[in-house]
Amino acid sequence: MARRTEFVTYRPKTILNRHKRPDHWFWTRYTAYPYKGCQHKCLFCYCREKKYCPFDDVDDFGYVVKVKENAPELLRRALGRVPVGMIATGDYQPAEKTFEVSRRMLEVCLEFGFPVSILERSPLVLRDLDLIKEIDARAPSVVFFSLISAPDSPTYERVREMENLAPKMERRYAAMEQVAKAGILTGISMMPILPGLCDTDENLEATIRATAEHGGTFVVAGGLTLSDQQREYFFGVLRDRFPDLLPLYERMYPHPTASYGGLRTGDPHTIGRRICELCQQYGISDRMPRPIIPGDKRGLNKRVVEALANECYWMELDNAPKQRAWAYRKAAWAIEDTEQDLGLIYRAMGRKGLESIENVGPKMVEVIEGLIKELSRV
Numbered sequence: 001m002a003r004r005t006e007f008v009t010y011r012p013k014t015i016l017n018r019h020k021r022p023d024h025w026f027w028t029r030y031t032a033y034p035y036k037g038c039q040h041k042c043l044f045c046y047c048r049e050k051k052y053c054p055f056d057d058v059d060d061f062g063y064v065v066k067v068k069e070n071a072p073e074l075l076r077r078a079l080g081r082v083p084v085g086m087i088a089t090g091d092y093q094p095a096e097k098t099f100e101v102s103r104r105m106l107e108v109c110l111e112f113g114f115p116v117s118i119l120e121r122s123p124l125v126l127r128d129l130d131l132i133k134e135i136d137a138r139a140p141s142v143v144f145f146s147l148i149s150a151p152d153s154p155t156y157e158r159v160r161e162m163e164n165l166a167p168k169m170e171r172r173y174a175a176m177e178q179v180a181k182a183g184i185l186t187g188i189s190m191m192p193i194l195p196g197l198c199d200t201d202e203n204l205e206a207t208i209r210a211t212a213e214h215g216g217t218f219v220v221a222g223g224l225t226l227s228d229q230q231r232e233y234f235f236g237v238l239r240d241r242f243p244d245l246l247p248l249y250e251r252m253y254p255h256p257t258a259s260y261g262g263l264r265t266g267d268p269h270t271i272g273r274r275i276c277e278l279c280q281q282y283g284i285s286d287r288m289p290r291p292i293i294p295g296d297k298r299g300l301n302k303r304v305v306e307a308l309a310n311e312c313y314w315m316e317l318d319n320a321p322k323q324r325a326w327a328y329r330k331a332a333w334a335i336e337d338t339e340q341d342l343g344l345i346y347r348a349m350g351r352k353g354l355e356s357i358e359n360v361g362p363k364m365v366e367v368i369e370g371l372i373k374e375l376s377r378v
């Protein structure tokens, strides 16, 4: 008999995870999620990895959903005590229809003026578009979709099988169009790019084209990670349902305990560069634009950080010397941590002022000076 999903409500002690600074991919400062476990049961899901899996038995993943029933109250208490920043939140698996914890958490975000970042495999997120629009009007937000293929890709059917019970891609692209029409930043997380299925040129192009055609303005791409029990589970799936792919994955993921990230087929950066070219061809970006609240006193700093982080990413794709890319990354971190407005520092003290920022040497001062001039004109 098919196993039924079990819902377990509980009251965690905390809800908000805080990062030292926003990451350079999704620009989120906080994460707060309403559920543990996921009914979509994607076969490749990284949440089966030991360090993420909320269950002792990996087979419970997808069949048990833990509902954080006091999440909105906890969030209300937490947001009153921290500076405003982007929160990764929302989870629109079928459980949300019944429990509505995501919606109640969004209400709290609106109350406190926190921008939200919602990454979805379900069009159910459209149910809360009214609320998200209100949040976005105050604090620019992002709603984007996990999409690793497109209906006209030759590998579409097989990728769909890998996505298991996640809603059809067509519905996600249509939802993206609605989000774009509502004036909210949208695009895709093209993760994980499954070797042998998603990394073909036809699939990359079909996905990026479909994104651009449905109002998406960016693609954030990443490779598949496989480690410990998650690797074991996925290799079992390959053996049973995709035996032709098994030799490729055995070659690419030879060690049971190592976790692999990045875009790993041959030269690990080839796919990233191809995505960059295709995004240019279709007039979108291969980086998520950083949402910034209008009037933010540190708005210029944040734009400079974004430009440095993007440059660092592209340098790494081009195999630039490691220390060059790191100089950009470290300068981006230092500027993120600078409380004073960069424009003010520059106007008051010129290059000397910029040099006084930690991890900003003379060469980087030139780069930052150029960015300040360019971005201040916008």
Ligand code: SF4
Residues within 6 Å of the ligand: 038, 039, 040, 041, 042, 044, 045, 046, 047, 121, 166
């Ligand atoms: S949608 Fe798929 S990949 Fe995302 S958490 Fe659920 S099972 Fe995992």
